[in-house]
Amino acid sequence: MPPLTRIEVDLSAIRHNVSAVKKYVGPRVEIMAVVKANAYGHGLLPVARAVLKAGGSRLAVNRLSEGVELRQAGVTAPILILGHTPASDMPQIVRHRLVPTVTEPDQLEPLDRAASRAGQLQPIHVKVDTGMGRLGVLPAEVEKFAARAAERQNLHLEGLYSHLAVADSSDADDKAYTRRQLDSFERVLTKLRQAGHQISLPHIANAAATVYFPQSRYQLVRPGLILYGLKPNHGRDLPIDVKPALSLISYVARVKKLAAGKDVSYGRTFTTSQPTTAALVPVGYGDGYHRGLSNKGQVLVGGRRAPIIGRVCMDQLVVDVTDIPGVKLEDEVVLLGSQRDGSISASDIADWMGEINYVVTTALLERIPRVYLG
Ligand SMILES: *Cc1c(COP(=O)(O)O)cnc(C)c1O
Numbered sequence: 244m245p246p247l248t249r250i251e252v253d254l255s256a257i258r259h260n261v262s263a264v265k266k267y268v269g270p271r272v273e274i275m276a277v278v279k280a281n282a283y284g285h286g287l288l289p290v291a292r293a294v295l296k297a298g299g300s301r302l303a304v305n306r307l308s309e310g311v312e313l314r315q316a317g318v319t320a321p322i323l324i325l326g327h328t329p330a331s332d333m334p335q336i337v338r339h340r341l342v343p344t345v346t347e348p349d350q351l352e353p354l355d356r357a358a359s360r361a362g363q364l365q366p367i368h369v370k371v372d373t374g375m376g377r378l379g380v381l382p383a384e385v386e387k388f389a390a391r392a393a394e395r396q397n398l399h400l401e402g403l404y405s406h407l408a409v410a411d412s413s414d415a416d417d418k419a420y421t422r423r424q425l426d427s428f429e430r431v432l433t434k435l436r437q438a439g440h441q442i443s444l445p446h447i448a449n450a451a452a453t454v455y456f457p458q459s460r461y462q463l464v465r466p467g468l469i470l471y472g473l474k475p476n477h478g479r480d481l482p483i484d485v486k487p488a489l490s491l492i493s494y495v496a497r498v499k500k501l502a503a504g505k506d507v508s509y510g511r512t513f514t515t516s517q518p519t520t521a522a523l524v525p526v527g528y529g530d531g532y533h534r535g536l537s538n539k540g541q542v543l544v545g546g547r548r549a550p551i552i553g554r555v556c557m558d559q560l561v562v563d564v565t566d567i568p569g570v571k572l573e574d575e576v577v578l579l580g581s582q583r584d585g586s587i588s589a590s591d592i593a594d595w596m597g598e599i600n601y602v603v604t605t606a607l608l609e610r611i612p613r614v615y616l617g
Contacts (some may be wrong), residue, residue: 245251259294271462283471302323342366492580493578
């Protein structure tokens with residue numbers, strides 16, 4: 244018996260999504276699957292293995308610890324660290340054969356020294372800031388930085404990359420902004436190649452650009468979201484068919500009849516206006532189910548939507564099941580996913596709390612056991 248409160252991750256959906264992306268971009272484009280933040284809450288190792296099995300050839304994580312976890316589990320595919328790696332972590336990068344993003348001159352010497360000691364040629368990817376204003380060397384400074392990297396005998400400038408700020412948007416202004424970012428990236432790439440740097444792996448396409456900006460693909464795309472079956476833009480058609488992989492399931496831990504005029508949960512933010520059948524669900528913000536869903540969220544019971552009444556607590560929440568007949572102890576409750584004819588997507592939950600779907604799955608904490616299917 245699986246635990247009653249659980250996250251189910253359908254690995255066959257993940258494999259399906261990887262294949263769908265692969266088919267869409269064609270056989271000459273590699274997929275570097277972004278599996279940072281516990282694979283957007285889906286589970287780092289099982290997702291990484293599923294992605295590689297389905298045709299992904301590289302992985303990207305945010306930090307060293309995530310890369311080390313993959314290596315220690317025996318994953319041998321190339322792994323790019325997308326975040327900043329401090330100089331003191333460079334020996335670990337080399338030891339675990341990870342690929343760091345470099346943007347600071349101070350990173351070069353310690354990395355080169357560690358690579359030299361190990362007798363390895365260490366690949367690096369330089370990140371350019373073409374308009375995200377976050378991590379990355381500014382276009383005007385890249386040539387100088389690449390030259391400094393090239394002076395280091397044990398470093399190999401394998402990749403040049405950048406990140407797009409609004410690739411998901413269908414707004415004309417935003418599309419123009421993305422095109423300017425792509426142009427800027429292309430200019431930097433050409434300049435570096437003309438200066439003699441043999442950059443074999445330029446990449447800039449996140450999930451949204453992979454599907455909406457074909458010119459952004461080069462020979463490598465770097466999607467996250469769509470591999471999990473989630474849409475970059477709720478209101479916009481996705482040209483490929485992806486399936487959500489994650490469900491959050493719990494159960495009815497108590498059914499009770501409340502008279503009219505009874506307060507529910509902390510802060511007395513909800514008062515029954517009529518005799519109400521309430522069901523207790525043992526999930527809360529201590530599981531990563533956000534308190535912002537208080538009096539706003541819905542869950543599925545018997546295939547029908549039941550509204551959350553009162554505040555979401557750390558470990559429990561209450562829903563109104565007055566209109567759903569026959570609800571009883573230990574009935575299944577689906578907080579995210581489908582049940583009979585009903586379904587609740589990560590985007591639905593995101594809308595209820597004024598967030599984006601990324602936040603919904605990534606927030607789900609380790610306390611909820613993950614069960615892998617498929
Ligand atoms: C998270 C991230 C991605 C993946 O973004 P999606 O929108 O999920 O495809 C790609 N590149 C970088 C640098 C990232 O930080």
